[in-house]
Amino acid sequence: MLLTSVLVLLCAGLFDVSAAPQQVPIEVPAVAKPRKLHGRFLHITDMHPDPSYRAKTSDATACHRKKGKKKKNRAGYYGVPYSECDSPLRLTNLTLDFIEKKWASEIDFVIWTGDNARHDNDRKLPRTPAEIYDLNRAVASKMTAVFTSRGIPVVPSLGNNDVWPHNIMIPGPNSITNEFGSIWKAFIPFPHLQIFQRGAYYAVEVIPDSVAVISLNTMYFYDSNKAVGGCEFKDRDDAGNLQFDWLEVQLKGFRARGMQVWISGHVPPSPGNYFPECYVRYVELALRFQDTILGHLYGHMNADHFFFLEADDLDIVEPATSPLRGQQDLFETLLADFAAMPKAKVINLDEYAVINVSPSVVPNPYLPSFRVFSYNVTGAAITNLGRKHGHRRGKNKDKAAQCKLDAYRETWRCQLNEEWHSDADAPSRSNQLWTPLGYAQYYIPHLEDGNKTHKPSFKLEYVTYQPDALMGSEGVYPVPSKNLPSKVKKKHTPYGLEDLTVGAWVALARRMGNSKKLSSFFKTYMYMA
Template sequence: MYLWSLYCLGLVLVVGARRDEYDRIGYFWQITDIHYDPHFTSHSDYKKGCWRHENGAANSAIRENNKRRTRQENMGKFGEYNCDSTWELIESAAKFMKKRLNDNVEFVLWTGDGLSHFATRHLSENHQLELVQALTDLLGKTFPAQFVFPALGHDDPPFRKHLGRMWSRWLPTDSMKTFETGGYYIIERKQLKLQIVVINTNLMKRNEIDEEANKQWKWLEKVLHKFQKNGETVYLVGHVPPGWDERQKGLFQSAHGAFTDYHNKKYLEVVRNYSDIIVGQFFGHLHSDTFRIMMDNKGKAISWAMIAPSITPKRNHMGPNNPGLRLYKFNKDTGQIFDYTQFYLDLSQTNAKPRLEWLVEYNFTSYYGINDINPDTLYSLAKKFVVKPDGKHDLFQRYHKANTVKVLPHPRDQCDISCVLNHYCAITQVDYAEFEDCLIRTAMIQSTASRKYSNFINFYFGIIFFIISTTVM
């Protein structure tokens, strides 16, 4: 009887522990780079930004041009790879996420760029705000019981007070104050260890004496110091990631919204100082699916950042991607990321079919064959991308396919060894100078390895030829 009681007690404790562990598991969405284009129409010209022309003569010319198109060339209502997002595409993403609310979704990270690439330059202030209001209302209906935490992108209206009032349904009063003055804020989650810090990466493009930018740095270090002192953990959330664009080849400064060298170094310094409490960094902007690893001054991996692909299929300079959505699985208390699921919409198939279908593209841990998401495992994964002399490890091929959300490149745009090294160095070296050093260093190593491999092959076939010749004689 005594043993039976001990057995029952042990069973109760095990079940209780597992129940407690299950209760701590939660999920959150990351959506980014929606780039809503209200002027898209299937009768527009994708060579002119997919915009509907307002005058009758232009519309007549476009209709005449469309008559000459084949059926395959016509643009569908869910968009085109040369165009920003249609409302139908955005609404389909919202409906898909709403169907999955049973996944115990805690919150949503909306990491910037709600409007099209043309909107902030061509539309009035009121029109821009009306479009953001439409997106806000849609997300509010999609997530009626969850909070959405927006980060400002460079293609969002620069009217922070208006946006603050619009997003007051999600932001506490204290958060509203810093958002309206600087575009950044914190979400303090009472009774939980994990806190969320949203930064304004638009300020990272300014010079080093800019008052607003330096005010954000002081604020950021102050709140991180407080969280570190309290033994809490932090997610850093923003639009533009630090470091280099992995799809941009060559040793020249990115012109598309990157951090200045000063702010890039400053960001790395902050991450190094608070890597013990930063348990995740989340960005968008690049429209691609990739990640970054931050090192300390001795070359040890200490932190990581995930960069999610966009909803818009358009990418201005480096080719298109399929629309993507991402759902993270995490510990609600500590913030530890267990895994994520990447969803996508195959735009080429969707416009050809009557039925729209968002699909699972992959789960991160199973796709890459890792058990845990941490700086060491991600660094080990990245190093496997370049272990072969030709630089094309099977894992890199998987990564490169995911990088464009399954939009396969044209044969002439295949990823050669320089492309592979560009991805590897962008992932592992966030500092600009160290990125350039990495490209030069790894190119030399690969060249040496390739020569050794070539010499070995020549030697091997020489021996085979000698044996065959001797045998024949």
Template sequence: MLRRIWTLSNLFLLCDLVKAVPVEQIPLQDSQLQTSRQQSRLHGRFLHISDLHPDPHFKYHSSVAEEEACHRGRGPAGYYGAETTSCDSPFSLINETFRWLDENIKDSVDFVLWTGDSARHDNDELLPRNDAEIKELNEYCVNMFLQVFGDKGILTTPVVPTWGNNDVLPHNIFYPGPNRWTRAFLDIWQPFIPESQRHGFEYGGWFWTEVIPDRLAVLSINSMYFAENNAAVDGCADRTEPGYAQFEWLRIQLALLRKRGMKAIIMGHQAPARTESKSSWDETCWQKYTLWLHQYRDIVVGTVWGHMNIDHFILQDFRDVTIDSISGRTLGDRAAMDDKLTTQGLTDYLTELRELWHDLPSAPKNLGTASKKKKDKFYKEIGGHYGERYSLSLVSPSLVPNYYPTLRIVEYNISGLDSNSAQEKDLGDTPSPYLNSAISEKSFKIPNSPSKSAPPGPAYSPQTFTWLKYAQYYANLTISNNDFTTSGWKEGKHKNEEPASNPQPNPKKLTFEVEYDTADDKVYSMKDLTILSHLKLAETIGQYKSKTGVPEELDGNKRGKKKKKKKHKKKGKRKKHINRVWHAFVRRAFVGAIDDAQLEDQFGGLSLFEE
């Protein structure tokens, strides 16, 4: 069993701990894993889970104040955690989540994507983290996955992990490998890393694995080498940088998958967020990422990320790629995005996303019956009939209850997978017709784009592996903690309330329920998760009327201030919510844990309910 470093005050949480199989007892025979995967029936679904942040020092009914971090004092920290605060996850939340997965999910998914941050934050000066604790917390999470998605010590459902910025010490700082962390996690993640990938993983922390043999691979990216706030590295332009090496590795692997006729999912922790004022990645890395996704748009099915704790998506515009930016000669004036975004910071970020989407090309009404001239103009603006100018990054909210704990189940098309395994293909790669001719191979090797005869990839056109929908699950801790009679969180939800007089927890059984499902959601109205569907959604979210070119609530430099609503003389006439999609988007970004009144305070009333 794992070594215990936790205090006696947390013993009631440890009573929930599942008896896990030690990591060192898990065999690593690739053939066994491949055999078990081939024998299992595909369901066309996978699980995405992110940012578990288990905290061994979490105390029930402790203070949720930022400096006390649910570690001491007296306050409203609940049995399963303190929703809408900066506190991390108690073991009870992690254990009950895996119990729920075991009972409800494990037999209906084909693989699991686990996008990092599996240790607590370094947010308590009185309880600093150390190497041993970080390793043990990651081992604890590994064992939970093995307990649910394995059988008698053998992993039966593929689980693919990736680095989080809090999975190392100091957090955010990741030196070029091999280093002490790549060596440590080579052992910790032994059940998940194919034998053939172990050398490369030790070098840089990246690897790939076939989750559906000969058909679909997942490439686990070490986003730490791309992060703007990693002071140990310097972007992706210089050949001596690990970020440069990782893109070369990615280029080679995607080219090999193309040759084999396979498809790929790319996953990482820190999402490639990039707005006018802030970015999470070094610009040279973002530029290469956008270029790589465009050149391998026939191969990449989709990408998934975590870290930001809010539910949203990001569109990358290929026309933003330039040789100067890739080479680091013109980096712009974007500031690094804070590691821990404040509520106001997230408000600004989401509002800037909306401003970007306001300028997206708008399809003519009744596109199917529109004139050829209008159609051609629209398709030219979006880079082709399938929106090839853009690529997509899906960002899932977290399990740690910064808002409410979440899980995501993505459904994908498995038609055609009954046929024989993929065969080697020579697709006759050609330079991209959209690529800036100023970009030359003197700086780096440019990936070849798909052959002109190649069909659009699964991210663009419905086919095998196309993502069809996702169901966003959440656990309402206000109900499950069963501590207070009030509901409706503010900052530090029960901040001004006293805990129940009975010091013993009396929680309800933790249950995850569907917050929304894109398949039957009448607000988003998405027929699938292709680029075109997201372009349409983003364009709708970006709709607003303004003479100054920014949302009405920001006119006159009054960011965040709420304008007075006009009084309607006619009684009984309800105000029409013209942009209810934007309203739903920001509400879902915070997993429904913030009520409409607070959202209006944050975003301005007119941004949610335009007249």
């Protein structure tokens, strides 16, 4: 690991001879003992460290060459906000050092959703597999030092820029699964190593016998990956189908044991990101196991937002719609979806799952960010879960007839008929033991002000909690007072959510779709304007 850190540092030196002092290599401190449960976890994503980043160069060259003619187009010491440049190593080090100092003693586990190599956006300096692996190995060493050495489980996922060429990954076992099996050996439980070799997916019991995190390899669902078949029903050995078959077994097993599960991955599940048949399988499993899944956490998009998977997505609709196919109109599309949310008196919450997409560490195209979730560790467990909600074929009255047609008969929409498991008393629906309660999001608002003598600092951007909740109850604080500003302002608490249950998210979406003020907050946080 030390050799990898040295290689990364040397790589930085070769391309940044003018930078002084040199970017600090990733270091590993001594091992510490495991700690008690705190009821918080970290979600961090899309670091994109770039060993070739050079301060004062032009952002037009991905901050690699030529001096920027104008100050606003010149690479900053710690990065360039709102640009296409990736993170200098000093920014990734700054981020993880800050988290180590402020949060390592306050969290129970880490969900880390990929992209730990630079983008391939410089034709004069193409990426190589060796560089990608070296960067991933170096960041993994830092994560081991900061978290694993303290007994904090870390659950990484493979990003679309963690492979070469980016977006392309053939079915495993292959060189990528072999390499990451080595890079992430400190994170992957031994019983999952064999399945990881096949597809780079696995599960970790972050709270033994109680809570697990399932890390998916979304490369096998991502429609930009032309090396896989796209989960077609007839191709049961497709890499995506094999992963969903495995996921179904995991969810059944965890449910049988009375456990709760977080689903994590890099590319979020949407019609604009996933192959159509992969999307259908994801939606069906998300709704079928709603009483077992606490939430779905993703990265990749770099914009802070949330959206819903709905039972209606399993209907046959022509022409197919792709509401999240890109960021240009993402806000408007989401707002329209929120405004169309059924009223509280008629909505059936069994038919919804919530996808949370976190913003990135890399300031491309916005500002460095991470978030810390809190969850209920004091409530009583509900032991009588197990009610079954009959399979819903959707509101499309013609679906039965459509499924008799050759065009649809052998599709997943017409083949998925398992009973769903949903319960209004499940932790995803009612505040109890393991229920997600909220999160605090941090960012660097003035990254451009950082220099050799002045480090930029992370600030609280906002929290989802009600203001009173930050005062704590029964000695439990969702955010430690040391990590809050001296004065929490209204802009820090615009959502006022009691928890992060499905119903709370649906109610927020409904409010947001009908409130210009609230939707303005949402847009500001999404684009960090």
